[in-house]
Structure formats: structure tokens, C-alpha cells
Amino acid sequence: MDDLFGELLDPVLNNPVVNLVSNLCVLFFVVLSVALIFWTWRDAERRGAMPWFWALVVLLFNIFGWMVYMVVRPPEYTDDVHERELEIKAKEAEILRNGQTCPACFKPVEKDYLICPSCMKKLRKECVNCNRALNLDWTVCPFCKTKQ
Ligand SMILES: [Zn+2]
Numbered sequence: 001m002d003d004l005f006g007e008l009l010d011p012v013l014n015n016p017v018v019n020l021v022s023n024l025c026v027l028f029f030v031v032l033s034v035a036l037i038f039w040t041w042r043d044a045e046r047r048g049a050m051p052w053f054w055a056l057v058v059l060l061f062n063i064f065g066w067m068v069y070m071v072v073r074p075p076e077y078t079d080d081v082h083e084r085e086l087e088i089k090a091k092e093a094e095i096l097r098n099g100q101t102c103p104a105c106f107k108p109v110e111k112d113y114l115i116c117p118s119c120m121k122k123l124r125k126e127c128v129n130c131n132r133a134l135n136l137d138w139t140v141c142p143f144c145k146t147k148q
């Protein structure tokens with residue numbers, strides 16, 4: 001029975017075309033695997049997610065390892081996160097530099113605002129004479145010397 005089976009398959013297995021096709025399949029699979037490992041490694045590195053570990057997982061489990069990686073990988077590139085943090089820091093620094101935030105709600109305000117447009121807190125008072133914005137604790141207007 002085994003011999004008969006072998007005899008039937010023999011021409012198929014020794015067929016050069018079948019051999020070539022199966023070799024190409026193996027080659028394709030190897031190239032795909034290497035590409036997948038390399039891609040995973042690069043992607044994990046950019047996301048700061050243990051590139052060597054994930055490359056090894058894909059090496060061992062191939063497409064299944066890659067699928068697991070695609071599910072659990074961090075959603076953002078590290079560069080993006082870093083960039084956004086820098087942006088927020090720059091904005092905070094700008095607010096600090098200008099020193100113009102509402103003391104009640106911490107929203108940015110212009111230095112001549114009389115009240116905060118967000119929370120309506122009184123920030124400054126108007127000079128009774130020249131109507132310029134004055135600090136609440138000033139007793140005399142520095143612009144026109146009028147007592148408040
Ligand atoms: Zn406010």
C-alpha cells in the first residue's frame with residue numbers, strides 16, 4: 001500500500017516544475033518572514049515597545065506573532081508623543097513668560113483685560129480719569145496720576 005502510494009506520488013515529487021514551485025514558495029515564505037521581522041522591529045522601535053522582543057516573537061511565531069504585536073502595540077509613535085509633549089511645554093512656557101493667566105481659572109488673558117473672559121473674575125480696574133487698565137491694588141493711576 002505504501003509502495004503504491006509512493007509510486008503514485010513519485011512523478012509528482014520529482015517533477016522539476018513542482019520542485020521549482022515549492023522552492024519558490026519556501027523562498028517567498030522566508031523573504032516574507034524576514035520582511036515581517038524587520039518591519040516589526042522598526043515599528044516597535046519607533047513606538048518604544050521592546051523591538052528585540054517583538055522581532056523574536058515574530059521570528060518564532062511568524063504571522064501569528066505579528067498579529068499579536070499588531071493588537072498589543074502602543075497606538076502612537078514615540079516621536080509623536082515626544083512632539084506633543086514639547087508643544088504643550090512650549091505653550092506652558094509662553095504663558096509663564098507672559099505671566100498673563102487668570103488667577104482663578106488659569107486661562108490665558110491679555111494684560112489689559114479688566115475681567116477674565118472665561119470665568120468673569122475681576123482682574124483689573126479702570127482708571128476713573130483716563131480709563132486705562134490698572135492693577136486692583138494701585139491707589140493712584142501711573143498714567144495720569146489721578147488718585148483712585
Ligand atoms: Zn478666569
Ligand SMILES: [Zn+2]
Nearest residue numbers: 127130141144
Ligand atoms: Zn488714569
